[in-house]
Amino acid sequence: xxxxxxxxxxxxxxxxxxxxxxxxxxxxxxxxxxxxxxxxxxxxxxxxxxxxxxxxxxxxxxxxxxxxxxxxxxxxxxxxxxxxxxxxxxxxxxxxxxxxxxxxxxxxxxxxxxxxxxxxxxxxxxxxxxxxxxxxxxxxxxxxxxxxxxxxxxxxxxxxxxxxxxxxxxxxxxxxxxxxxxxxxxxxxxxxxxxxxxxxxxxxxxxxxxxxxxxxxxxxxxxxxxxxxxxxxxxxxxxxxxxxxxxxxxxxxxxxxxxxxxxxxxxxxxxxxxxxxxxxxxxxxxxxxxxxxxxxxxxxxxxxxxxxxxxxxxxxxxxxxxxxxxxxxxxxxxxxxxxxxxxxxxxxxxxxxxxxxxxxxxxxxxxxxxxxxxxxxxxxxxxxxxxxxxxxxxxxxxxxxxxxxxxxxxxxxxxxxxxxxxxxxxxxxxxxxxxxxxxxxxxxxxxxxxxxxxxxxxxxxxxxxxxxxxxxxxxxxxxxxxxxxxxxxxxxxxxxxxxxxxxxxxxxxxxxxxxxxxxxxxxxxxxxxxxxxxxxxxxxxxxxxxxxxxxxxxxxxxxxxxxxxxxxxxxxxxxxxxxxxxxxxxxxxxxxxxxx
Amino acid sequence: xxxxxxxxxxxxxxxxxxxxxxxxxxxxxxxxxxxxxxxxxxxxxxxxxxxxxxxxxxxxxxxxxxxxxxxxxxxxxxxxxxxxxxxxxxxxxxxxxxxxxxxxxxxxxxxxxxxxxxxxxxxxxxxxxxxxxxxxxxxxxxxxxxxxxxxxxxxxxxxxxxxxxxxxxxxxxxxxxxxxxxxxxxxxxxxxxxxxxxxxxxxxxxxxxxxxxxxxxxxxxxxxxxxxxxxxxxxxxxxxxxxxxxxxxx
Ligand SMILES: Nc1ncnc2c1ncn2[C@@H]1O[C@H](COP(=O)(O)OP(=O)(O)OP(=O)(O)O)[C@@H](O)[C@H]1O
Ligand SMILES: [Mg+2]
Numbered sequence: 001x002x003x004x005x006x007x008x009x010x011x012x013x014x015x016x017x018x019x020x021x022x023x024x025x026x027x028x029x030x031x032x033x034x035x036x037x038x039x040x041x042x043x044x045x046x047x048x049x050x051x052x053x054x055x056x057x058x059x060x061x062x063x064x065x066x067x068x069x070x071x072x073x074x075x076x077x078x079x080x081x082x083x084x085x086x087x088x089x090x091x092x093x094x095x096x097x098x099x100x101x102x103x104x105x106x107x108x109x110x111x112x113x114x115x116x117x118x119x120x121x122x123x124x125x126x127x128x129x130x131x132x133x134x135x136x137x138x139x140x141x142x143x144x145x146x147x148x149x150x151x152x153x154x155x156x157x158x159x160x161x162x163x164x165x166x167x168x169x170x171x172x173x174x175x176x177x178x179x180x181x182x183x184x185x186x187x188x189x190x191x192x193x194x195x196x197x198x199x200x201x202x203x204x205x206x207x208x209x210x211x212x213x214x215x216x217x218x219x220x221x222x223x224x225x226x227x228x229x230x231x232x233x234x235x236x237x238x239x240x241x242x243x244x245x246x247x248x249x250x251x252x253x254x255x256x257x258x259x260x261x262x263x264x265x266x267x268x269x270x271x272x273x274x275x276x277x278x279x280x281x282x283x284x285x286x287x288x289x290x291x292x293x294x295x296x297x298x299x300x301x302x303x304x305x306x307x308x309x310x311x312x313x314x315x316x317x318x319x320x321x322x323x324x325x326x327x328x329x330x331x332x333x334x335x336x337x338x339x340x341x342x343x344x345x346x347x348x349x350x351x352x353x354x355x356x357x358x359x360x361x362x363x364x365x366x367x368x369x370x371x372x373x374x375x376x377x378x379x380x381x382x383x384x385x386x387x388x389x390x391x392x393x394x395x396x397x398x399x400x401x402x403x404x405x406x407x408x409x410x411x412x413x414x415x416x417x418x419x420x421x422x423x424x425x426x427x428x429x430x431x432x433x434x435x436x437x438x439x440x441x442x443x444x445x446x447x448x449x450x451x452x453x454x455x456x457x458x459x460x461x462x463x464x465x466x467x468x469x470x471x472x473x474x475x476x477x478x479x480x481x482x483x484x485x486x487x488x489x490x491x492x493x494x495x496x497x498x499x500x501x502x503x504x505x506x507x508x509x510x511x512x513x514x515x516x517x518x519x520x521x522x523x524x525x526x527x528x529x530x531x532x533x534x535x536x537x538x539x540x541x542x543x544x545x546x547x548x549x550x551x552x553x554x555x556x557x558x559x560x561x562x563x564x565x566x567x568x569x570x571x572x573x574x575x576x577x578x579x580x581x582x583x584x585x586x587x588x589x590x591x592x593x594x595x596x
Numbered sequence: 597x598x599x600x601x602x603x604x605x606x607x608x609x610x611x612x613x614x615x616x617x618x619x620x621x622x623x624x625x626x627x628x629x630x631x632x633x634x635x636x637x638x639x640x641x642x643x644x645x646x647x648x649x650x651x652x653x654x655x656x657x658x659x660x661x662x663x664x665x666x667x668x669x670x671x672x673x674x675x676x677x678x679x680x681x682x683x684x685x686x687x688x689x690x691x692x693x694x695x696x697x698x699x700x701x702x703x704x705x706x707x708x709x710x711x712x713x714x715x716x717x718x719x720x721x722x723x724x725x726x727x728x729x730x731x732x733x734x735x736x737x738x739x740x741x742x743x744x745x746x747x748x749x750x751x752x753x754x755x756x757x758x759x760x761x762x763x764x765x766x767x768x769x770x771x772x773x774x775x776x777x778x779x780x781x782x783x784x785x786x787x788x789x790x791x792x793x794x795x796x797x798x799x800x801x802x803x804x805x806x807x808x809x810x811x812x813x814x815x816x817x818x819x820x821x822x823x824x825x826x827x828x829x830x831x832x833x834x835x836x837x838x839x840x841x842x843x844x845x846x
Contacts, residue, residue, distance in 0.1 A: 266705060270709070
């Protein structure tokens, strides 16, 4: 009988359960996605040259595990907040508490098991999808990666079974311990409102000081690489502490200030929104701090990942001046060249007698040759052009690599037109093209390079052109970039779902409030607006802090990466779009629960 | 004389056509004059809450007309209904329904803020109603720091602060002990007399009902009987109510 009642209770709250299930499925899906990378040693070692990778992923697993536990904990609170009244009622009607606690145990565990199984399946599909998307979008080369990876599957199952076991035990114990009356009246439990101005002020100042120390440390250890081993732990501790204190005090202070400004607060539902927030912030400090730190780490991972991508550009463009080089182009190749967006084009001819290679000096006078020059100290490259090639060894080196492999080892001579004409051998012509941007013309360049290798198979191993340098370097950095992206997206999805759940778990308690506001004549539009505002603030606070953390945190990489701030808007935009998606989802679900 | 509330041939049927239907109100007719204190009594399930929800635009009648303060409220759209509730109606609920994260003052001020009243006018309005209801000392308290009686008086202040045409109460004394209930009813009577506010009270309780000028008895969705106080004292009226309830129940 009771089981039947409990089941019918679930039916009536289908919408809430849908939220719960989808949330838990997201959690296990993300966990699987992450594990499919992190536990795949072959993938890690073949895609990253750095020994630190395993360590970074180990660290990532620990962090993700912590977030997941917190997350399941919130989801669990959400479940309890839905069910306790009903179970309280059963108990009031005389159901034994041992029976009730067994029921909640089974319910929690069943929900966990079902959502984990489905979630992992989603995870496998999503992993395939995301990896293909990333590889396609960023022209990556990733080895030893497959979306289905058994050890990851096992780890995910074991991990979730263990935490749901704990949740189920916790729920059943907590139901058994709580008095029936408390269960029935949970919604109207008094809310302690702490008002301690001095303490808050001290916290605010301390929080800002800690943040300042953390930021300084990151800047300092980025610019003095030796300090990094002490710098990172110090920064981590101070920033976590500073974030917590700042949110706890500073944000509350701002809300109080707004409340005191009667002209603002006494308009419409502003005062209600502010009160909801100030009461929430107390309760949310921990999660908001966690979200802002995670936000920073995730955004940082993507930004640094993309930083490696910029690195590719930098290194590749430093290799060769010309983007394309073709030898004796045939009609088809000529046609391909036409598709390029050409900035500069030169044609040099040479003859060889089997020992030496001869060019005409006059050709270089007429068409100066471009070359790249790497400063060994800074590892920065510089591009230049010269018409006096005899005196420029960089230009000579560049020229040498434009020839077919079999003549590259020969000595190069620059001779007068007369002498050149006297040489009795076949002439070879080299077309060199610099496009407006190597990256933008990548697909055409790729086609040309392929056709070139087809005509001259020796080029396959010898390389020398920019495209083959690109494939080499891209392969080297892609793994790192892929990991950064994957790490970042997994973290973001997790932390945003965490925040979403925390907010939704308060929704059941809000139903009464919004209903009352509705009854005394608040328009639906206004109710929706106040919900939007409230949730927007809860999402914005950690995001803003997180973005500041990242902007300053990138200082850690100034010596490691070429221009870490370059193209920073791309990862930020990706991130903000995903995060906004979560915001809209949350406020949609919240309204579904709270409003009629 | 004009009427504050005029209800004509109101019928309410729950359940869609084709499904199982239930007639909660049938052919209800009555009116409330300005300054009247009217009670509605009836057994559980007789349709009291249904009637009150219709009067307060929270629900719409299946057929019939309801005019409040000269306006046909059955013809309003959702936004107009919300405005109507915010401007013309005050509510007192059985379970207080205060917002526990706002202070008493802020709770009372809420309807004025909702109407976007000039900020300067809010404080005087709140203070004046708070004084009338004896709440001046507890305005900065949060609801959890108040007793049940105090909470209900705060709720009453919130219902009255914007000077509505009529105040509706659904069992407002239902959750109060007899002393607090009496204090609340005394206050409502005083406001009803002094400020000429019309009040419509739904109640089970003959004692609460004895504060009214007139009582409508509702049974199975129909108004069966009306009992006027006229010149009777409250004690006499109380006895009359008990007698009526006895006969009415048969
Ligand atoms: N939403 C609804 N759908 C179907 N029937 C309803 C609905 N609301 C109320 N009823 C029915 O209408 C009748 C009148 O209900 P109402 O709530 O008005 O009674 P009441 O007089 O307020 O009772 P009480 O004194 O117990 O509060 C009841 O029989 C009830 O079952
Ligand atoms: Mg009722």
